[in-house]
Amino acid sequence: MQILTLKGSPDIEVQVRNLAQARRMSLRVSHLDGRVMLSVPKRAKRSDIMGFLCEKEVWVREVLHTLPDRSKVGVGCAIPIFGYEREIRFAKVQEPVLTTHELLVPECSKAVEKAVQCFLKGQAQEVLTLASDKYAQQLEVSYSNVRIRDTRSRWGSCSSRGSLMYSWRLVMAPEAIYEYVAAHEVAHLIEMNHSADFWSLVEKLRPSYPQERLWLKKHGAKLHQWDFSGA
Template sequence: MTQHFLPIGPNGEPQIEVHLRRSKRARRISLRVSRLDGRVSLTLPQRVPEKEGLAFVAQKADWVRSQLSDLPGEILVDLGASIPFQGELLDIALGSAKTVSIESDMLLVPSGRKAVGRQVEAFLKLQARERLVAASDRYAQALGRPYSKFTLRDTRSRWGSCTSAGGLMYSWRLIMAPEEVLNYVAAHEVAHLDQMNHSPKFWALVERLYGPFQAERRWLKQHGEKLHRYRFA
């Protein structure tokens, strides 16, 4: 992977970092702007000269800048901000308890402790672990296949994964999505314990474990990127 930069735009827009990679499978030049983190990726077939690829990017500079300008802005998690929890927006405020808690439509954070954002992040991770473990256990029992390992990460390219050794991994940001979406992702990954593919047989298994899932899958495609807007530093 090599890095290049689009030049400063005609109206003073800053340079844009472009990540270039080559692919044996690629049949044509492709340019992608990630909706999750704004990463600009240029993929070239093996025999296409780098110069040709960079010329293609230069031709698409206006499109790239347009895509970047449409990305949702970041939200710093702090007092007075709002954050989704299982699909419901909660206002962050100070509370009198010694731990983070939910009261009505408020997420209450103790005062005099570490930074608000870090407290909220720790609370969300704990809640995500509890709910995702429970969902994974439930679907694994229904499938009749145990998983070997459970991991939470802050992944940007996928909401979950299942290894060939039976290890399940999830993005803890799923706790911000509606409960049904979190459960669908758990059923999806548990189904991979039996079917390590996305064949019709796999999707039939997901539906057997979870039920109709099209609405939840659609929600992730339409709204999932927004869950990465929140910064906890």
């Protein structure tokens, strides 16, 4: 993969991927994080690629303009954790501490955003394992493990081997939301589909699931707005 830059205000970085099976060039702008991706056939010439990008530049800028601003995570900013805003603040602590209104991070932290991300991943592992255990017990099934990832296309998944995967960003959402995702994935241990039988299992575990599902549809993209890259 290579990065090309469309000069302008602001400059736009384009990730270019050569794909053997691509017949023609295709451009995509991620609605989650504004990433611009271009797939090109294996032997595409650089001049053709630049020509194509110039042609599409107006469209790309228009799409980017409609997206919510990405917010850098750092000291002084308030991010949602378990659905409540917490201000990130330096404090005399050994490791991050969550209070009602704040997330305290050690004063020596160089990469604050990484420390916060690491803390959130740990929280995600903990609460999503607890939730998975609870629902698995209710359905009398077992799973093999819980993995936490930074997924872009889905909030959770369940493999045929019984491995559950969740996005750590779910801990920024209210408790009911990640509880629903856990119930959803655990229900897949029995029904590997989205049939009526599957949804009745989900309903058994979480009668309030329709609202929670709707919340994710409406507000889920906001959880991806937070930028932990620190650059």
